Amino acid sequence: MDWSRAKSYLILTFLLLDIVMGYQYWRIRSEQAGYVQSYSEQLAEVKQLFASQNWKLQTEVPKDTPELGLLHVKRQSVDTEAGKEPTQAGGTVLYKDEAEIRVSLNNPVSLDFEEAAAGDKVGSLMAAKIRSDADYRFDRKTPYGKGSGFLRYLPWYEGYPIFSAPLDVYVQDNQVTQYRQTLLAVIGEGGTKKQVLSSVHALRSLSESIDKFGRRSDNRVIRDIRLGYYSKPFHTEEWFLAPVWRIESDQEIFYVNALTGEVEMEH
The missing domain is CATH 2.40.128.690 (YycH protein, domain 3-like)
Structure with missing residues (x-):
């Protein structure tokens, strides 16, 4: 090109x-x-x-x-190949695109999805696993069954969230099992x-x-x-x-x- x-x-x-x-x-x-x-x-x-x-x-x-x-903004490249383990994620890459990655955790983590503070707890957990140094903050919880759903986090820039670059953490039967991350750099x-x-x-x-x-x-x-x-x-x-x-x-x-x-x- x-x-x-x-x-x-x-x-x-x-x-x-x-x-x-x-x-x-x-x-x-x-x-x-x-x-x-x-x-x-x-x-x-x-x-x-x-x-x-x-x-x-x-x-x-x-x-x-x-x-x-x-x-x-620009895309941040995802250099990990599907099927291989990311450096920090502690899991296996299920899918990757130009600036998106989906990872299955090798060791799912227990979490009470119904708990009010679930978003804060998962945020602390994922901080050590995700491939980014962005300032992620909890955005919302979306249930799709008892004990299951996903928690969304957004990176912030100068006091405002970037809606186009979400980090979604998936919970199944009160177990954190996967996450999907869109990587953008300002x-x-x-x-x-x-x-x-x-x-x-x-x-x-x-x-x-x-x-x-x-x-x-x-x-x-x-x-x-x-x-x-x-x-x-x-x-x-x-x-x-x-x-x-x-x-x-x-x-x-x-x-x-x-x-x-x-x-x-x-x-």
């Missing part, structure tokens, strides 16, 4: 993306300038919109709107920093997109709203993550671009 040409394409793509996002950001801010509601008015209105769609908002809605830009920040759209704006964007995703009248409950970085994976060595509001319901996850308001559902 001609890396110099690929890098030129990447730089050009980034410039075009910055221009498009800058225009969308300016348009949204211009529309908002006509009339500014108070935070409580906006939140009450959004709650009414969701109620009309049989959705409930059962979490605190963040008020912060920091200035953020794009996050330039190169730096890109583009001009802009004040992100509010979480209330993100919720409104989601409400307006519910019909598009076929989720009207599904009796969903929104349980978490969090600001971080995300993008779909690209088949390239380097790319950019956008600041997003992750909105988590009891059944699925949505990402709302915090600069443009575009909504995407996690698949």
Whole structure:
């Protein structure tokens, strides 16, 4: 591959993306300038919109709107071959891709999956096993049977989680058996920093997109709203993550671009 040409394409793509996002950001801010509601008015209105769609908002809605830009990342290569034992993992590699690895632990560890502190306990356990020096923090627990499910951890950068690089730890019958890790390295920040759209704006964007995703009248409950970085994976060595509001319901996850308001559902 001609890396110099690929890098030129990447730089050009980034410039075009910055221009498009800058225009969308300016348009949204211009529309908002006509009339500014108070935070409580906006939140009450959004709650009414969701109620009309049989959705409930059962979490605190963040008020912060920091200035953020794009996050330039690259894949970290996985150099361990499938079927062989990773240096630190204490297990056997079941699967590996360009920047993803799945490992079965040689010695499963007992864990009470139902325990409230399960996430913290597993985090301490995995710190000595995973192939990364990233600052992982517990994100959420997803059960799929009594004593079974997975615990998700996310790396953080400058105070915000990177949703595109999860570490998932799998528990079967109260035994930690496997983990899957996506490895990304942060190169730096890109583009001009802009004040992100509010979480209330993100919720409104989601409400307006519910019909598009076929989720009207599904009796969903929104349980978490969090600001971080995300993008779909690209088949390239380097790319950019956008600041997003992750909105988590009891059944699925949505990402709302915090600069443009575009909504995407996690698949």
